Amino acid sequence: MSKELIFAVEDEKNIQQLIKYNLEANGFSVITFDTGEELLEECKYNIPNLFLLDIMLPGIDGLEVCRQLRQNVVTQSIPVIILTAKNEEFDKVLGLELGADDYITKPFSVRELIARVKALFRRVHTSIENYSEIIRFENISIDCSRREVFKDDKLLDMPFKEFELLKLLVMNKGKVLSREILLEKVWGFDYYGETRTVDVHIRYLRQKIEDNDSNPFYIETIRGIGYRFNDKGVSGK
Known part of the structure; x- marks a missing residue:
């Protein structure tokens, strides 16, 4: 069963160990870092489901890490929680302005940390599961409640997994979704297929919705x- 992966950067070893132990005890997978530079370097090879960023760090601080994550197309949609020992409202507001989704002020209780992390994941998952609009873009129409897709007013043959894959991509329009995330959300935690399964279904989708599947416009490949x-020209109605 796949676990939500969390990257946590905290230079105080005792707090770092506290975070790792308690999050893992609650079913998450955690990789810790001593500096923001180390975390950003790891993001070149591995993408988590959530970031925990301490503000006061050696080298670049947590706010700068957050800013760089939000400027990177691969990590810009990943949830961020800021950890701060400061009580000034300025730090909290600045963190949220830079793209953080939540913040926790130190010292914090373990229960609060777990509750905040779970609440943030719950918001992300609910936004995906409750998406039931009719979406139209160019000559394509997706009826999420009826599970039907039309192109030029013609009903397309859309098997269940292809529909779920298309719905997830459209619901997250403009965001990069890794093959692992697509596999997990569409095929489920207990599906042990390879990520090539995603590529095959993407090819099928492109053949159906793209005017030229060899040079796709709607479904872009983000290499690696x-x-x-x-999301250009896409609207929900």
Whole structure:
């Protein structure tokens, strides 16, 4: 069973160990870092489901790490929680302005940390599961409640997994989704297939919705990561 992966950067070893032990005890997978530079370097090879960033760090601080994560197309949609020992409102507001999703002020309780992390994951998952609009883009229409896709007003043959894959991509339009995330959300935690399964279904989808599947417009390949749905001209009605 796949676990949500969390990257946590904290230079105080005792707090770092506290975070890792308690998050793993609650079913998460955690990789810790001493500096922001180390975390950003690891993001070149591995992408988590959530970031925990301490503000006060040696080298670049947590706010600068957050800013760089939000400027990177691969990590810009990954949730971020800021950890800060400061009580000034300025730090909290600045963190949120830079793209953080939540913040925790130190000293914090373990229960609060776990509750904040679970709440943030719950918001992300609910936004995916509750998406039931009719979405239209160019000559394509997706009826999420009826599970039907039309192109030029013609109903397309869309098997269950292809529909779920298309729905997930469209719901996250403009965001990069890794093959692992697509596999997990569409095929489920207990699916042990290879990520090539995603590539095959993407090819099928492109053949159906793209005007030229050899030069796709809607479903973009992000080399070495996964796929992104082009949100230009897309609207929900």
